[in-house]
Amino acid sequence: MLFTSYKFIELVLCLFAAYYIVPRRVRWPLLLVFSYVFYWLCDPKYLIFIGTTTVTAWGATVLMGRADAKAEAYLKANKENMTKDERKAYKKRLASRKKLFMVLCLLLNLGILAVTKYTNFVIANINTFLSKGNAIRAVDLIIPMGISFYTFQTMSYVIDCARGTCRPEKNPFKVALFVSFFPQLVQGPISRWNDLSKTLFEGKPFNASDFGSGLMRILWGYFKKVVIADRIITGVTMLISYPQIYTGVFVFCAMMFYAFELYCDFTGGIDITIGIAECLGIKVTENFNLPYFSKNIKEYWNRWHITMGTWFTDYIFYPLSVSPKMLDLSKRSRQKFGNGVGKRIPVYTSCFLVWLTTGIWHGAAWNFIVWGLMNFVVIMASQELEPLYAKFHGRFGLKEKSGYKVFEIIRTILLMSMIRMFDCYRDVPLTFKMVGTMFYKFNFNRLTDGSLLKLGLSASDYYVLLAGLVIVFSVSLYKARKGTDIRSALRGKTALAGFVMAVLFAVIIVFGAYGDGYDSSQFIYNQF
């Protein structure tokens, strides 16, 4: 079920009404019911998957909690007659036991994720390798919606419990809500237990100002998604579906269109999610922080899809790079190749693995894997070039000049957008070829010969897009300059905020690219 379906909107409106009617303590159970209804409406089969994840996560963490409680009691009882070393050994045994629960739970859940998402990818690759066409037939598997998101979210909870940074929740229904909180199921963000649980179960009393603020954020999200992203996607699809026609400057168009499309779709979706949560008095972690104002790619990844980035940092990058094996490897390579290399080994190896998994997580295709590795290459290159840049900046005093900052921002956007082309084209070689044509086929004259009007976008569509993007840019610029968003500035100004929302609503309804619309060409089949 998409954010833009009537069913979703109806469900959310029902939830808003019901949520504030029922007593506070049954609000979170109501949320759970709605979440499961949502999933059931998408496909009843999905419930098996999310149910399994919930039960195993709850089971594993409860076992961890029990082990902890038992150990605490044991240590307390035997405080006198245990030596320090004995206690240490006992604690270590306990830790390894908790780790066992964690590993089992991770294996099972990541196994489900891997099987549903990647089986056919693996089969296709084996077939290519054997070069026998369809030696193994592809299997028909359902991929539950949002499985990548909720699996990662749940695993973070399990790992945190094993690490002891998170207290295991005994109530299975609370765990179930954490896993299935439905606004998050569509596009994330990937929340952490310690963040989300603070407000998820609280059932805050109704607060008009918070509710209005949430509503405004929802509208803003829909504006970006429906007016801009869902309109421009027509052009993107057209441009990338006919690569033999749309070369050179059109690849550049596709690249930029896709950059806007993805930004508006993704941040818009997150705005809708966070806005809905805000209306319910629940605080969901931010997932974006003006990513297109980043001055370099590392900064970009700290501002784009933040919760995914921190997930990979906390649960893959850090543990890998500081694992004893990695440190040993670093030590040995220092002796062999000197300090410079030895220092870099952990960072480079882990970073490589992180981007490989990030690519795989994004989708079952070589395109995504190459996309991940391209990110790795660019990040490493900029890391290595940093001292050089610093010298350069220092000599010309560029760092402070705003013109140079703009240059850096545009450079980052272009670079990221180019790497993202792997999302678009059919396969990896085609992507390289198409991106290549950008650099030697200078067919700029094609931009004005009307080709752009043959992409399913009319001149008026381009005007709407232009106006929409100007608005989005202005709002972002406001936030970048003032440090807070316009919404908080409008807080308390009921009339103005209300007026803005009413107009925004009308704009979405009229200019949104939704529904099959009114097609007067249907009358060609004159059937009066």
Next chain:
Amino acid sequence: MEGNTLKRKHSRIRTAAVIALVVAFLFALMWFLQCLLMPKYMKGIIEGAMTAEYYDSKEPHEVIFIGDCEVYENISTAELYRKYGISSYIRGSAQQLAWQSYYLLEDTLRYEKPKVVIFNVLALKYDKPQKDTYNRMTLDGMRWSSSKVDAIKASMTEDESFIEYLFPILKYHSRWNELTSDDWKYLFSHDRVTTNGYYMRVDIRPQKEFPPAPRLTDYTLGENAMSYLRKMASLCRENDIELVLIKAPTEYPYWYDEWDAQIVDFARKWGLTYINYQDLKDEVGLDMTTDTYDEGLHLNIYGAEKMADHIGAFLVENYDLTDYREVPEVAALWEENLRFYDDLRAAQQKELDEYGELRSWGIGAVEN
């Protein structure tokens, strides 16, 4: 202390008032936009304006026609009045499907109780919802009632949603870039487009050969469509209304003998009159070289008047109908209808003489 609570209370009331105002503004804005964006059907495809036009009609009607183009283009209501004093209305619409006919009849009964209802059977060949655009032309103009809700539910194709009927702006919003001056002109008003539901054409295009009738695998009329015919029959029976079934004289789309037999059978079972005008063309005096405007698909005014002459004679003979020419209040209202009819006829004739074709009427007419 007390002052404080009072102040808080005041600011609360103010906030509530502001919110109420904003909501009112939102509704007004959306209503205005909806009026603007909905198709007006005032030129070219006027069929979409027919359903709503019924509610403007002030005189009583003893005869109600329901059905698709085979009623609203083929029978002149003005002629029925002029020649027989019959006050009738055609609740027709483009590709009106059997369930829509039923619910339009139900809707009509909310306003008046006719003596005779005449239903054209061609639409029974459709057993399932067809096209959203045609659904909308028939249903958007209906006033809200349980009949409309049921009609929508029965008519929706898989891709349609009820909410788009409830708030038509959701359906028509994409018209923002094709708005014409007509959309502004008819923002809150509309012109009359039919004479009591009759769609007039004065031009002539003789009938041509139709392609041979394709063979069907199954000639049974669909159960869903037939169930609505049954509902129609029992609704009329409950209300003491005579239901008459007709099949228009035009030969395309095909009306198979097998279908005809099923209707004959149905009429016999329910004790209804069924007239298939395809067999009565000579009796009516139809000449398909002059009485059609689109090569035989539909009749023009000449054909429609001949049909009215024949069907009127049948009605007067068999049912106890009032001659409204004798009822001054109704006659005055009908004078208005006839004036519209004659003016429209003159206007169309003038254009036809000038250009040899109609330019301001019909599907090709340009909106300006």
Next chain:
Amino acid sequence: MDELLEILNELHSDVDYGTCETLIDDKILDSFDIITIVTEVNERFDVKIPATELVPENFNSAKALWALIERLDEA
């Protein structure tokens, strides 16, 4: 402590580690820097900082980091 400052200065020479208490919050140190610090600490102090200790509180200031190293060294 001096040796730790040496490590930090090698990373970013333009930061005053004596007073700055927002090394992570203000994004002066990023994840790469943290890993480099962990590797260097392991190299020079023979102290292994586990992944669970890689939290902002331990890296926000040189003082906090030194406290962490001492704590891990004792255990």
